[in-house]
Amino acid sequence: MTTRSFTEAIRETLEAEMRRDRRIILMGEDIGAYGGAFGATRGLLDRFGPERVINTPISELSVVGAATGAAMTGLRPVVEIMFMDFLTLAMDPLVNLAAKARYLFGDQARCPLVIRTACGAGRGYGATHSQTLTAWLLHVPGIRIAAPSTPTDAIGLLKTALRGNDPVLFLEHKLLYGTREELTLPVAKIRPCPYGKARVVTAGNDCTLVAWSWMLQEALRAHAILSQQGIRIDMIDLRTLAPMDVATMVESVRRTGRLVIADEACRSGSVSAEIAARIFEQAHDYLDAPICRLTAPDTPIPAASNLEAGWMPSAADMVRAVHTITGR
């Protein structure tokens, strides 16, 4: 038995996979001697050298574009985008080439590109270092999106990303980096985790609660409170948003008749809006109450701690939402 933080899980997975596959290279700002803004690549430069751990200038657009070119010509690049907000600078190669390459050029154009990026609010970094812009890329066919909530899932989902042949956006919530988990197996032994397969975290028939990434940790706190009150929730950790395991959510909603979705991002055009639409399309006959979306408001993310805390959905919000939707 051994405990690992989310950061250690990422780092050890990168290391294990780089030993396994020489085609994997890392690219990003300050990922070399510094070890990455959140320490996820610490020590890897020493182990693999500057040809495979490439510390880049601040050029998100061309680094992601170059990684796309390298991916299409025999390497497996992993780009660290320090803050997800900076992904706005790299949208063209992702949206217009990496995501479309296989559809347009066929299997000759494999693009095994992984973009790791730190998302999420909660650390007071302000409006341009805290966003979760997942919905932007959920809208683009051809990009897989992983949003793990635990070290174990981070290991499994990252392994799958590194062994696949399609571009993957890999979300690492900043508040998760320090969270620890007791691993049942050594990192090298943990199996790749399939995409499009949600994890049912707790079983219950009163209400379905869907979350992913950091929101799942808040949902666990909500569950602790609700279970003391005798309310049993079916908690689903989506784990990947593209592909999205709609079937597991539909099955759950058919049993519970109630759905709460916890999505950290702004409300309009969000991942939660997509989930709500899918559930309404496929399970509206089973809904006993309107779908409840817990999201951030449609505002930039404030820096002050009380403002930021109010901006993010929390466990308390989830408890209230479940009370309302179940009438208890």
Next chain:
Amino acid sequence: MKPPRSRRHWLGAYQQMLLIRRFEEAVETLFRQGRIRGTAHPAIGQEAIAVGTCMALASCDYITSTHRGHGHFIARGGDPARIMAELFGKATGYSGGRGGSQIMADWSLGFLGSNGITGAGLPVATGTGLSLKVRKANGVAVCFFGDGAASQGMFHESLNLAALWRLPVIYLCENNQYAMSTPVNATIAGGSIVARATGYGIPGVTVDGNDLIAVYEAVQKARQHVLKQGPILLECLTYRLSGHSRGDSCNYRSPGETEKWKARDPLPRFKAWLVKQGILTGPEARRIQSTVRTIIRDAVRFARSSPDPQPFRQSEGIPT
């Protein structure tokens, strides 16, 4: 690589240039007749750059192309019939009808695709150079881009990355004087595109892009340079003799200017050189013309008679 300086190679180059010219003229006609749809950006007047460059490359090299990519693809060995089929939106096209004029590729030729986003090939070529270097593979990446792309951030970022990492990349600018309708003097500060190489500490060379031999020799030299010493910037001066794309009236150019460039048309220029050298004779010229005519005719026939793509397979190629 042994330079292909034999009579046969020069005649081959002439045939390729003529093929590109006739192909693009056929495309313009087919558009006018409403037989192909969408858009296309003909490379008429820029054939010497595509052909001269590809003559100087080896089969292990890679190319990234632009929105004006038919010529690059044909020069690299792309099948005109499958390119035409792509323009017709047919299943036999290079992208199975999914791509259209601006989106075709063939990895077996090291042709990593034309690209509808101005400048988007720049980082891709940079990454290809990185891949060659990390894999310790032989070869270089050639990045075609236009004068318009030199104003993209990708241009500056890519040159910077390639220079820092000494990547084997030839950045080859086809300066055809206009970014669509906007002349270079309204887009390029600092005098010239090639001058920008200095800022990244790499060589920059100006080339007469309408002179096939000049392009061939410049790329040959550049290839040797980048294999040993990292990237280079070539600025090939040229002019597109047709519009930017279908439906361009060219109202932003003076007839005098166009006439001046027509006098420097790379095709008659190279032909005259071949004749003067005694390489191209009358019967030979007629034979090449007839060969090209047949290739174009067969390409159009192939495209027209090919089946439409199967609609129900539309989602293939999308990871789910």
